[in-house]
Amino acid sequence: MRYLPHTRQDIEQMLAVTGHADLNQLFDIIPDSAKTKTGLNLPEALSEWDLNAEMEKLASQNAACGSYTCLMGAGSYDHHIPAIVPYLISRSEFMTAYTPYQPEVSQGTLQGIYEFQTMVTALLGMDIATASHYDGGTALAECALIALNKSKKANKIAVSSLIHPAHRQIMKTYLNPSEFEMVEIAADKNGLTDVAALKAMDDIAGVAVQSPNFFGNIEDLSSFKAVADEKKCLLITSFTEALAHGLLKSPGSFGADLVAGEGQSLGMTKSFGGPGLGLLAGTKKLMRTLPGRFVGKTTDSNGQRGYVLTLATREQHIRREKASSNICSNNGLNAMTAAVYMAAAGKNGIREIAQLNHDKAVYLKNALVGAGFSSVYSGAFFNEFILKAPAGFAAKRRELAKKHNLYAGVPLESYYPDMLDHYLFCATETVPRQAMDLLVKEVQ
């Protein structure tokens, strides 16, 4: 077996040193009652060639294997990934490296993550960014806990009902065993979070609003900042489409205290929903309460610039039961992926790509409205929008998927039960005009 280098001679020589007659004796210390009598009943080992065949068969059972037009977003986005991204991050030195606890031999990872942290702060307009989290939803849950733990009096957090449903579910899971409560802020008739509803709430430790929200609509974060200030609580903003920040005013510019979001759009494939990239940023004041890893710049004994993991005393391996989070890792390689993507796209590239996303989405919306869909909201949106479909669309949608490998929108009923026949459409820079025109032709 090619991963197991031991020859019979190696094993004999080694057993002579350990003082055992055979490999089974190495486990004599384990009581017989504990040893399994059933063995591992697994499929027979496959050669690399048979494995290729098996896996190709499985992959081909995913409709995505062919040519594919994706008009779905809802937290997972189709974007062009430049060849240099997978090329660079697949380098062994990045992929098979461990967490940089020995900084002298991990400067590649450390400088890369330091640059990632820096670029995230530039993207979001914030002071500090962590080395990343599992995904946007868990990062948001961590932010909620920061606000709740910080408040000496309030044990409630106001959460917009237009935050991605899965993110809200994750927050609920995390808050469940505690005394903390989540209170939902209703949506208004414009598909935006209702500020008035928030104003009426008392004793809250924080406010969480997503922008662009789950419907793709751009929220007025300044009004939420004003309410948060008035109620002396933290403003947490979130996002699922990182590229929006190539165009829109940053959450930092609105005075957000904490920002959580999904970074998958920055060079990662959709890969059936994971692994993605949780981004978490905060103000300088909150630096020592942020969970997760930080890379900091320092110097070595020769005065040379270097990087290290720092502020580790916040973390579980030191604080143990007093830690505010149990997080032990970051999505390291995906953070590096985002760093490569942001470096390649740069200031101008990210702006142009974001603009193109917006152009495509506007085109698609107008075209579909022209073809019989009803516009639901009229405000500003970024690369996602809601439309009410004409009768019979559900069947048509399935046909489009089966015949044309075109996935037209995400049905909203399962998330918002009274939004029957409503679909969340998404158009990114990857969708050719012809594909959108084809959709329009098919639904007319």
Place this chain on the structure above:
Amino acid sequence: MKSIEELNFPSDVKYTDDHEWAKVEGDLVSVGISDYAQDQLGEIVFVEMPETGDTFAQGDEFGSVESVKAVSEIFLPIAGEIVEVNSELEDAPELVNTDCYDKGWLVKIKPDDLSEMDSLKDQAAYLEMLKG
């Protein structure tokens, strides 16, 4: 880390079992950590402080002192209200290493009951505890 003989334990302060010191200064009591504590912790990088106005009972945790690889809670030697916090430590936490009884003081409190000082150890008793 130094041996007990190399460390400094002035006689004009009282000590706790957790290695804090307390010194009466007029109406107030000044609090810090002993030379033994700072030596054990190593180079201090951050001191987490309470806010002025906060009140604590004797033995309550009122903050923490951090080195790169460890965090140590600090406990108030006698009950009281925080009236002053050493703001120098924000930019220069190393003062706790270099001058733990003077410039490296942590907080000054208005004591609830000065007689609680009697329950603390004097220099001789503290030294005995360290040696034992």
Place this chain on the structure above:
Amino acid sequence: MTKPGTTGLIFNEPELWEKSREGRCGISIPRSDVPRADLDPALIDEAPELPQLSELDVVRHFTRLSQWNFCIDSGMYPLGSCTMKYNPKTNEVQAARKGFVVAHPLAGDEFSQGALKLMYELEQLLGEITGFPAVTLQPAAGAHGELAGMLMIHAWHAKQGKQRSKILIPDTAHGTNPASATLCGYKSVNIKSGPKGILDPQTVAEAMDEDTAGIMITNPNTLGLFEENIQEVCDIVHAKGGLVYGDGANMNAVMGIIKPGELGIDVLHLNLHKTFSTPHGGGGPGSGPVAVVQDLVPFLPVPRIQKENGTYSFITDCPDTIGRMHTFYGHFGVLVRAFAYILTMGGDGLTRASQLAVLNANYIKESLKTTLDLPYDRPCMHECVFTDKGVQKHHISTMDMAKRLLDYGFHPPTVYFPLVVDAAFMVEPTETESKDDIDQFIEAVKAIVKEAASNPDKLHSAPNLPKVTRLDEVGAARKPCLKG
């Protein structure tokens, strides 16, 4: 001896923004085939201050950075409890298949049968390996799996009608254990391990009561020792109505030898990036599936995967679920790699892997026990722990030895963990290291201990060969500079 580490031409490389030049761009901008649409100017701002670089700038930058990293593909990482085994390249090929990478998580069950089948089968395989009837693949990392497991224990007690307030945690536990317990509102009660380095049932019995939700056990434990009394400990906890959480980080020692589900453990997490060969990626992404006994199945996170008449689907109608842990279904890309690994190894292969992992660790233990202080001179599993007691007289610490190992071309073992041992030096070679490489490691450690006596300054000043020497961690913590 020929040291693996030698010298080479390594390049300096500035920070990205130092190379930035106005007007450069390293990405291909797609052609626009739709009219320009303008957003309200009040909503938009200046473009974010990202650097402006050409494609070669970016390629050279990250290529040079990569050359400063140690990695499994260049050398041995004998990190205790991390299982730094070889990351097979065929797994990368499998994970990169178009059908997998382009799949949108909301495409619908009908169009995602390949992904659903893979996940369903992986659940079955992991269940078989660990001896449990059900598995969730949703947690994104070991610590995340721990949280899921503890949340399920919490939910189970809530359903019983009486929530408890404490959890028993051995002193050898990984820091995430008490941290996860705290997140569930439990107070951690420390259980001292016995003189043999393992849990003593008596100590557990004394601490276990009807206000204790259960115990968190790692087996083999973080000293690399098999918890011989585990079955009795599980019985004690169960007798008072508690549950047993198993930290499966050290599963690499016992595949095919024991099945945690047969020992009385109620819920177990696994680390796919340890036992199941998925790459560490410099800190992630990993994956932390959780296996449970039948009683805990209703509490598993949603969505779950169902197979009916050969068709796979997601189900969310699970009224007692703890809820969702991840936005979608977990780290699918990582799951593909682990699945490919298990199919490649088969049952005999995995059992063999555990046997050889344990052989390698015992070989190192026996070879170095006269060189370094060995606090528990007993048969170990896949890792063994030494201390710096023997070299302290030369004013040399575990840290100094670790840093000097770098000059010899080895990543140091895990240091200063577990906390029950003073200045621990924990070695886990894994089964993919050959006798030749392990002999080199042993020689290196012996040489370093000799240097400690004859030339300690070489250790104090180490490492000398990597791109940077010891870094000022104190300065980094006092005046944090977290961005450029």
